[in-house]
Amino acid sequence: MQYDVREIASHFEVEGDLQELEPFGSGHINDTFRARYVSDHSHDYLHQRINHHVFKSPEKVMDNMQKVTAHLWDKLSKAGEKDPGRRCLRLIPRPDGGLLHKDSDGNYWRTMDCISGVETFDTVQKPDQAYQAARAFGRFQRLLLDFSPNELHDTIPDFHHTPRRFNRFLEVVEIDPVGRVSEVLGEIQFLKDHQFETTRLLDLHDQGELPLRVTHNDTKLNNVLFDGETGEGICVVDLDTVMPGLALYDFGDLVRTAATTAAEDEVDLGRVRMDLGLFRELVRGYLDAVGSHLEEAELSNLAFSARLITLEIGMRFLTDHLEGDIYFKTHREGHNLDRARNQFALVRSMEAQAPEMEGVVEEFRACAS
Numbered sequence: 405m406q407y408d409v410r411e412i413a414s415h416f417e418v419e420g421d422l423q424e425l426e427p428f429g430s431g432h433i434n435d436t437f438r439a440r441y442v443s444d445h446s447h448d449y450l451h452q453r454i455n456h457h458v459f460k461s462p463e464k465v466m467d468n469m470q471k472v473t474a475h476l477w478d479k480l481s482k483a484g485e486k487d488p489g490r491r492c493l494r495l496i497p498r499p500d501g502g503l504l505h506k507d508s509d510g511n512y513w514r515t516m517d518c519i520s521g522v523e524t525f526d527t528v529q530k531p532d533q534a535y536q537a538a539r540a541f542g543r544f545q546r547l548l549l550d551f552s553p554n555e556l557h558d559t560i561p562d563f564h565h566t567p568r569r570f571n572r573f574l575e576v577v578e579i580d581p582v583g584r585v586s587e588v589l590g591e592i593q594f595l596k597d598h599q600f601e602t603t604r605l606l607d608l609h610d611q612g613e614l615p616l617r618v619t620h621n622d623t624k625l626n627n628v629l630f631d632g633e634t635g636e637g638i639c640v641v642d643l644d645t646v647m648p649g650l651a652l653y654d655f656g657d658l659v660r661t662a663a664t665t666a667a668e669d670e671v672d673l674g675r676v677r678m679d680l681g682l683f684r685e686l687v688r689g690y691l692d693a694v695g696s697h698l699e700e701a702e703l704s705n706l707a708f709s710a711r712l713i714t715l716e717i718g719m720r721f722l723t724d725h726l727e728g729d730i731y732f733k734t735h736r737e738g739h740n741l742d743r744a745r746n747q748f749a750l751v752r753s754m755e756a757q758a759p760e761m762e763g764v765v766e767e768f769r770a771c772a773s
């Protein structure tokens with residue numbers, strides 16, 4: 405193993421002796437290990453390396469995470485939740501109370517409880533999972549409605565500033581650092597054809613119609629823990645990017661990953677389709693949890709938000725391909741390009757079904773208000 409996780413783990417207040425250690429999860433940025441500790445009982449923890457090239461200030465990431473989990477924990481307890489530790493992440497400190505350990509190579513590590521008896525999914529296996537995931541993210545949004553976004557750091561500035569992402573993409577096309585531009589002219593044109601849509605949500609925010617909220621900013625399906633027995637979406641994880649943001653980017657990002665049964669890097673583009681039945685479950689779940697608190701412009705852009713964030717993430721994959729794969733982890737040659745093509749196919753499928761998607765939103769928003 406590349407890291408001395410055993411040594412790293414010794415800096416946190418974990419109980420018992422480390423017995424088993426394995427790489428965990430499918431994230432594109434951080435490295436996560438699940439560790440089993442045994443004393444008179446056995447308990448699992450997660451040790452996670454925060455990628456400090458992406459998160460330039462890990463202390464600020466932890467400060468956000470600590471504040472948000474404390475808020476969620478408090479609200480869950482006050483609402484009578486007997487076991488908040490199943491519905492909210494719990495950070496494990498060092499003996500001096502700090503939440504980070506910097507190893508001898510300059511890597512930053514944190515430790516969390518590993519919630520047991522749960523499952524995660526990279527793709528939806530059945531419609532109820534879409535409903536459950538949306539309800540979990542909707543609940544997360546609802547519990548954070550009274551938490552001021554001003555209390556949080558912008559840990560990755562302009563994270564979902566689609567127009568600035570677009571400008572960066574154009575710069576990279578111009579520089580063509582690794583000589584790949586000529587191979588992807590069709591994909592580049594696809595993005596240029598969509599430029600006019602990239603400002604829509606930020607314009608609405610500037611006009612005062614979309615409020616700044618505390619948002620998750622990485623609402624992939626696999627960031628929801630499902631209870632292994634009941635199938636309920638019980639906990640939202642991966643709080644690295646919790647920041648001030650627009651709720652629509654969160655809803656849209658969930659649609660991107662949970663309204664299709666194809667993986668984000670599926671190369672058979674015939675399989676990459678927005679499934680209206682799954683979209684229906686997502687709208688229903690999200691509005692069940694938080695619909696009555698959303699503003700008019702949030703409700704009326706639910707369908708659009710899915711197209712926008714799918715375009716944005718596809719653009720980020722293509723940009724990374726053009727930069728020589730320096731940001732997202734890749735596992736094969738052309739991986740980022742495969743991902744970008746996949747996302748653009750999904751945008752096309754959403755565009756083809758835009759009226760039907762709007763119809764679904766209309767149907768459920770009547771119940772939400």
Ligand code: GN1
Nearest residue numbers: 430431432433434458622642645717
């Ligand atoms: C990254 O590492 P992971 O899978 O949690 C990325 C997200 C993208 C996602 C695409 C900090 O998330 O923004 O939507 O990949 N996280 C960061 O799958 O850039």
Ligand code: MG
Nearest residue numbers: 431622642644
């Ligand atoms: Mg993430």
